[in-house]
Amino acid sequence: MWNDGNESTTILDFELDELFPLCFGLGNLCLDLLVRLGLDSVLNWAGALARHSKLLERRGRRDRGAKMVCYNSSIKLDAKMLRVAYLGHPGAYSENAANKAYPNCEPIICDQLEVEFQTVELRFADRSVLPVENSLAGSIHRNYDLLLRHRLHIVGEVHLPIHHCLLALPGARKENLTRIISHPQALAQRELTLTKLGLNVSLKALDSTTMAAEFVASNNLKDTAVIASTRTAELYGLHILEDGIQDDPRNVTRFVMLAREPYPIIPRTDTPYKTSIGFAQYKGKSVMHKVFSAFAYGDIGVTKMEIRPHRKCPIRVVDDANLGTTKYFEYVFYVDFEASMAEIRAQKAIAEVEKLTSFLRVFGSYPMDMTPWCPGITRRIA
Numbered sequence: 001m002w003n004d005g006n007e008s009t010t011i012l013d014f015e016l017d018e019l020f021p022l023c024f025g026l027g028n029l030c031l032d033l034l035v036r037l038g039l040d041s042v043l044n045w046a047g048a049l050a051r052h053s054k055l056l057e058r059r060g061r062r063d064r065g066a067k068m069v070c071y072n073s074s075i076k077l078d079a080k081m082l083r084v085a086y087l088g089h090p091g092a093y094s095e096n097a098a099n100k101a102y103p104n105c106e107p108i109i110c111d112q113l114e115v116e117f118q119t120v121e122l123r124f125a126d127r128s129v130l131p132v133e134n135s136l137a138g139s140i141h142r143n144y145d146l147l148l149r150h151r152l153h154i155v156g157e158v159h160l161p162i163h164h165c166l167l168a169l170p171g172a173r174k175e176n177l178t179r180i181i182s183h184p185q186a187l188a189q190r191e192l193t194l195t196k197l198g199l200n201v202s203l204k205a206l207d208s209t210t211m212a213a214e215f216v217a218s219n220n221l222k223d224t225a226v227i228a229s230t231r232t233a234e235l236y237g238l239h240i241l242e243d244g245i246q247d248d249p250r251n252v253t254r255f256v257m258l259a260r261e262p263y264p265i266i267p268r269t270d271t272p273y274k275t276s277i278g279f280a281q282y283k284g285k286s287v288m289h290k291v292f293s294a295f296a297y298g299d300i301g302v303t304k305m306e307i308r309p310h311r312k313c314p315i316r317v318v319d320d321a322n323l324g325t326t327k328y329f330e331y332v333f334y335v336d337f338e339a340s341m342a343e344i345r346a347q348k349a350i351a352e353v354e355k356l357t358s359f360l361r362v363f364g365s366y367p368m369d370m371t372p373w374c375p376g377i378t379r380r381i382a
């Protein structure tokens with residue numbers, strides 16, 4: 001079990017009648033902020049508040065006298081009370097990741113990625129669990145972009161073995177399928193297998209495997225199959241047409257856990273740590289070789305690098321006089337390295353990188369997932 005219990009909490013009992021004015025008050029606050037922050041961000045916040053008021057109302061009908069968790073005092077948050085946000089419905093791989101990271105947590109289901117981030121930012125959840133890369137399909141670029149757009153910290157990682165099945169309504173036959181729908185990662189992880197099965201179908205991406213399952217079940221679509229887990233089949237009344245359709249049994253997805261506060265920087269020697277950063281270069285010549293030397297100098301292993309377009313500054317213009325004759329695309333670089341910010345060598349490397357870059361953000365230092373790697377045993381785990 002992960003224990004990143006760096007939060008201090010007081011548990012307050014709120015009657016629902018008290019919660020609604022609170023949400024209303026917050027709504028008014030949003031309007032006040034409208035003028036200062038701009039329409040888009042305030043509308044996003046207000047939307048999230050409205051959704052969560054409904055969530056509280058629904059939960060309140062079930063359990064009058066709902067509890068609300070406030071973050072301001074000295075009682076340690078018990079890991080089992082953590083509210084963990086993820087995208088999708090019960091049965092999503094992200095739900096498995098949330099349970100692996102925080103056993104007995106309270107799931108907070110989100111229907112959009114932006115909402116998943118806001119749910120933590122607005123304190124409706126304590127953590128969010130976000131898939132960032134897969135061993136077959138690679139990085140989930142959108143989620144990297146969101147990490148930068150929001151101010152949450154990475155406080156942990158989990159590696160989840162992924163076992164995909166082809167699911168359809170009872171009675172649906174493989175030869176009558178015209179379409180397969182799922183999360184883009186699931187669609188990418190089965191490329192070879194579906195070709196082998198000889199299916200001539202179109203593919204459609206949805207935001208999660210479980211949203212795809214719900215879509216097929218609620219619209220009674222006999223010509224559409226879903227790529228999702230065995231648990232999703234049970235939950236949505238679907239049948240397994242084909243079991244284990246990922247292209248390789250060693251299919252693993254890495255999820256990161258996000259929180260409002262960083263993982264506490266405590267010097268430790270027993271657990272291997274990882275640090276994730278993002279940065280962009282200054283205008284002018286490339287300095288990437290120097291950035292890597294900073295890590296090499298500290299004998300720090302770089303385990304991952306992701307490169308994304310620098311949307312705010314798409315083109316870098318370079319020549320000796322900076323007259324604009326050579327043009328490169330400009331990027332944001334995401335790097336994971338094997339050290340904690342508690343270590344002097346990491347601090348020195350980061351100080352060096354800071355000198356070389358126009359912006360630098362440390363997303364977090366956190367314990368590495370050291371789960372033993374057992375290729376081929378992914379069957380029916382997820």
Ligand SMILES: O=C(O)C(=O)Cc1ccccc1
Pocket residue numbers: 087088091092093094095131134162183185186207208209210253
């Ligand atoms: O859609 C889901 O169930 C997710 O949790 C995202 C996902 C999809 C495929 C592999 C890993 C995570």
